[in-house]
Amino acid sequence: MRVIFNEEMKAVADDLDRMAQDVRKAIKGAGEALLKSDVEAAQAVIDGDIEIDALELSIIDQCVRLLAKQTPVATDLRVVVSTLRLAATFERMGDLARHIAEAGRRSYPTSPLPEEAKPLFEQMQAFLNETADRLVTMLQDRDAKTAEQIIANDDTLDELHSKTFQLALSDEWTGTRQQLIDVVLLGRFLERLGDHSVSAARRVVYIVSGFDPSKEPSRDEDGAVE
Amino acid sequence: MRVIFNEEMKAVADDLDRMAQDVRKAIKGAGEALLKSDVEAAQAVIDGDIEIDALELSIIDQCVRLLAKQTPVATDLRVVVSTLRLAATFERMGDLARHIAEAGRRSYPTSPLPEEAKPLFEQMQAFLNETADRLVTMLQDRDAKTAEQIIANDDTLDELHSKTFQLALSDEWTGTRQQLIDVVLLGRFLERLGDHSVSAARRVVYIVSGFDPSKEPSRDEDGAVE
Numbered sequence: 001m002r003v004i005f006n007e008e009m010k011a012v013a014d015d016l017d018r019m020a021q022d023v024r025k026a027i028k029g030a031g032e033a034l035l036k037s038d039v040e041a042a043q044a045v046i047d048g049d050i051e052i053d054a055l056e057l058s059i060i061d062q063c064v065r066l067l068a069k070q071t072p073v074a075t076d077l078r079v080v081v082s083t084l085r086l087a088a089t090f091e092r093m094g095d096l097a098r099h100i101a102e103a104g105r106r107s108y109p110t111s112p113l114p115e116e117a118k119p120l121f122e123q124m125q126a127f128l129n130e131t132a133d134r135l136v137t138m139l140q141d142r143d144a145k146t147a148e149q150i151i152a153n154d155d156t157l158d159e160l161h162s163k164t165f166q167l168a169l170s171d172e173w174t175g176t177r178q179q180l181i182d183v184v185l186l187g188r189f190l191e192r193l194g195d196h197s198v199s200a201a202r203r204v205v206y207i208v209s210g211f212d213p214s215k216e217p218s219r220d221e222d223g224a225v226e
Numbered sequence: 227m228r229v230i231f232n233e234e235m236k237a238v239a240d241d242l243d244r245m246a247q248d249v250r251k252a253i254k255g256a257g258e259a260l261l262k263s264d265v266e267a268a269q270a271v272i273d274g275d276i277e278i279d280a281l282e283l284s285i286i287d288q289c290v291r292l293l294a295k296q297t298p299v300a301t302d303l304r305v306v307v308s309t310l311r312l313a314a315t316f317e318r319m320g321d322l323a324r325h326i327a328e329a330g331r332r333s334y335p336t337s338p339l340p341e342e343a344k345p346l347f348e349q350m351q352a353f354l355n356e357t358a359d360r361l362v363t364m365l366q367d368r369d370a371k372t373a374e375q376i377i378a379n380d381d382t383l384d385e386l387h388s389k390t391f392q393l394a395l396s397d398e399w400t401g402t403r404q405q406l407i408d409v410v411l412l413g414r415f416l417e418r419l420g421d422h423s424v425s426a427a428r429r430v431v432y433i434v435s436g437f438d439p440s441k442e443p444s445r446d447e448d449g450a451v452e
Contacts, residue, residue, distance in 0.1 A: 062309055071297040081290055084310070169403055175405060177395055184410040 028098035045101035052094035067177030114175035150201035252323035259330030271327035280321035340401035
């Protein structure tokens with residue numbers, strides 16, 4: 001029984017790894033779409049989201065079958081339940097990357113961002129590209145250390161996000177109202193990508209250590225209206 | 227075994243009903259905070275979110291224990307897995323209502339919205355108040371008909387949400403940049419409350435009928451940058 005569980009769980013873990021890799025590709029592609037007006041990159045992210053969605057459904061099916069047939073307990077059960085939540089998180093990250101890519105495609109060949117906002121968005125994007133690499137490593141190696149880095153670093157993104165509001169309210173701002181709308185929504189999408197990365201990292205810490213950091217009081221990483 | 231499963235599942239279902247009721251209270255309170263500058267209502271939503279979070283954790287614990295001890299299969303397993311997802315959805319709705327309440331509290335005693343935006347937000351809020359009532363009925367009665375109404379009606383909210391952007395770009399708009407930021411974020415939070423309601427309704431249809439409407443191509447209700 002145990003051998004079959006491990007074998008089937010391995011197949012699920014492979015799918016989850018692929019999801020993390022697809023999400024990394026989507027995050028990086030969304031950045032190309034947004035910051036370099038790369039319309040092909042935008043299209044690839046939009047098309048690629050279908051695969052991410054399909055992977056989630058496949059993972060749910062496999063997990064439900066595993067639960068029914070193998071009746072895992074203790075650690076195994078923790079892994080299955082956490083896998084379901086990780087898949088849901090990655091699916092959502094794929095959606096957010098797609099929204100960013102769609103904004104890039106819609107405003108092509110110009111950027112949706114006014115010039116003065118680009119440096120902040122470039123910093124946010126660079127941060128998320130690094131986080132995306134960490135997500136893949138974390139998943140492949142079930143590595144709690146990398147997961148903890150993701151959790152610890154999240155403030156950086158929140159600070160950059162706050163600065164987009166400060167910029168929009170400052171004398172430096174030259175953007176149109178449409179650009180302000182885009183800056184607010186795109187900033188929110190990027191920030192949410194960071195939140196979901198933290199939530200995924202917490203799941204991995206839980207799988208590895210059995211300690212659930214989502215039960216700490218700071219669990220809601222979500223930014224309020226600023 | 228089966229009797230014990232039903233008894234324990236009944237306790238989980240009661241918690242899920244309470245979550246739906248708490249979410250309804252949060253949505254309505256957020257509306258009072260936003261549209262009537264009711265700072266006590268705002269505080270109640272903010273404080274109440276702790277109970278919603280606690281209910282989710284309690285539901286997760288109960289479901290994991292159920293999976294371990296009772297090894298449900300087929301329909302029962304579907305109910306447990308869907309319950310986990312419903313609890314996650316309601317938890318997120320509590321967060322969104324809290325963000326709206328926080329915006330109301332922050333700008334107290336004035337509204338964060340310019341006068342011309344209020345009618346649209348009142349319509350969005352009235353729509354969500356009705357949806358919140360339906361969520362509670364749907365959960366209590368495991369009623370697929372009510373769930374299907376929620377799914378069918380979602381376009382109304384998306385249209386109102388689009389109109390907030392049109393308004394912000396029109397000559398009618400008199401708001402400051404801060405107000406534009408708030409209109410964009412608050413509109414997004416309200417729209418996401420609608421999306422999560424649809425997602426919860428789809429879960430209930432799945433529990434009741436075994437047919438998973440989330441596998442339909444239209445599954446992503448999320449609004450893009452407009």
